[in-house]
Amino acid sequence: xxxxxxxxxxxxxxxxxxxxxxxxxISLSLSESRSDDADTLNLTLNDYDGKLAIPxxxxxxxxxxxxxxxxxVDKGAFTVNEVEHSGSPDQLVIQARSASMTKGLxxxxxxxxxxxTIGDIVRAIAGKHSLKxxxxxxxSKIAISHIDQTHxxxxxxxxxxxxxxxxxxxxxxSNLLFMPIGHGTSVSGKPLTSIELTRQNGDKHRYHxxxxxxxxxxxxxxxxxGRAKRKSVVVGGEDNHNTKVLPETYADEATARAAAxxxxxxxxxxxxxxxxxLSMGRPDLYPEIPVYLNGFKPDIDALSWLAKKVxxxxxxxxxxxxxxxxxxxxxxxxxxxxHFRKGGQ
Numbered sequence: 001x002x003x004x005x006x007x008x009x010x011x012x013x014x015x016x017x018x019x020x021x022x023x024x025x026i027s028l029s030l031s032e033s034r035s036d037d038a039d040t041l042n043l044t045l046n047d048y049d050g051k052l053a054i055p056x057x058x059x060x061x062x063x064x065x066x067x068x069x070x071x072x073v074d075k076g077a078f079t080v081n082e083v084e085h086s087g088s089p090d091q092l093v094i095q096a097r098s099a100s101m102t103k104g105l106x107x108x109x110x111x112x113x114x115x116x117t118i119g120d121i122v123r124a125i126a127g128k129h130s131l132k133x134x135x136x137x138x139x140s141k142i143a144i145s146h147i148d149q150t151h152x153x154x155x156x157x158x159x160x161x162x163x164x165x166x167x168x169x170x171x172x173x174s175n176l177l178f179m180p181i182g183h184g185t186s187v188s189g190k191p192l193t194s195i196e197l198t199r200q201n202g203d204k205h206r207y208h209x210x211x212x213x214x215x216x217x218x219x220x221x222x223x224x225x226g227r228a229k230r231k232s233v234v235v236g237g238e239d240n241h242n243t244k245v246l247p248e249t250y251a252d253e254a255t256a257r258a259a260a261x262x263x264x265x266x267x268x269x270x271x272x273x274x275x276x277x278l279s280m281g282r283p284d285l286y287p288e289i290p291v292y293l294n295g296f297k298p299d300i301d302a303l304s305w306l307a308k309k310v311x312x313x314x315x316x317x318x319x320x321x322x323x324x325x326x327x328x329x330x331x332x333x334x335x336x337x338x339h340f341r342k343g344g345q
Contacts, residue, residue: 199295
């Protein structure tokens, strides 16, 4: 039986370079992240005869990856931001970032936002940078009485806003994404179907549990209207000896509660992590996809996982995918997965 072969398609400013790259490719690495980190594409090429041209910074690469027997998955456009030529033997290394991460998104701004919703703010910034907003309804309607953007880029400001509401903020292929973490949908709004992986799918894993951030509760302070003293809200238990206190004082109770809830959820998710290398690459996997594991330790199998980062590596050794996972739920109270086994998600 013929073994499937890794496949890819690369264009540079619209010109197909696949056949030129193929005999020279040493490695192709494509990393997709759910956070504000840009997706990155790295190409390492053999320049043994000195005939490779160095692409200019700002040139646009487009990449699709997959297998010869199952087809390719489009991974979007990337703007060349770093190039390195070294030798001997002579090699050309090209690094490119998500093409939609425009320079304008990184320029610092001064602005105050009053009496708006998150949807209003995200749509305004998306329009300013010619991006298509993709905002979850639950987040879009949240009212923001006042927030300042002081000497802060639009990217940094939106990242801060997303963290306050436990959301994903990212720019992928001309979409400005603002969704709750674990939202279970792709950038285009399509549902991400849960996947189940077994020990046979890979040959390398690392499971880690830490008590470092095992807080019983999170406290956030806010200014009560007409009162000189600060007030606070607590999310979680009332254990005063194991409560994380947020350093910022918020404008009102609703904002403080949202920030405390987001931080409480984050600390619970980060207690257990898992990295897993799939020996046969999966181009259809993306950050935020729900993952269930079987065939590891019972403690690992019992948890519901969420992909935080997905890295695809193609080289002479084949094509493998590395998943960085975090728990979807509090690892101290593992959810049984009978619903998943019945076909639910």
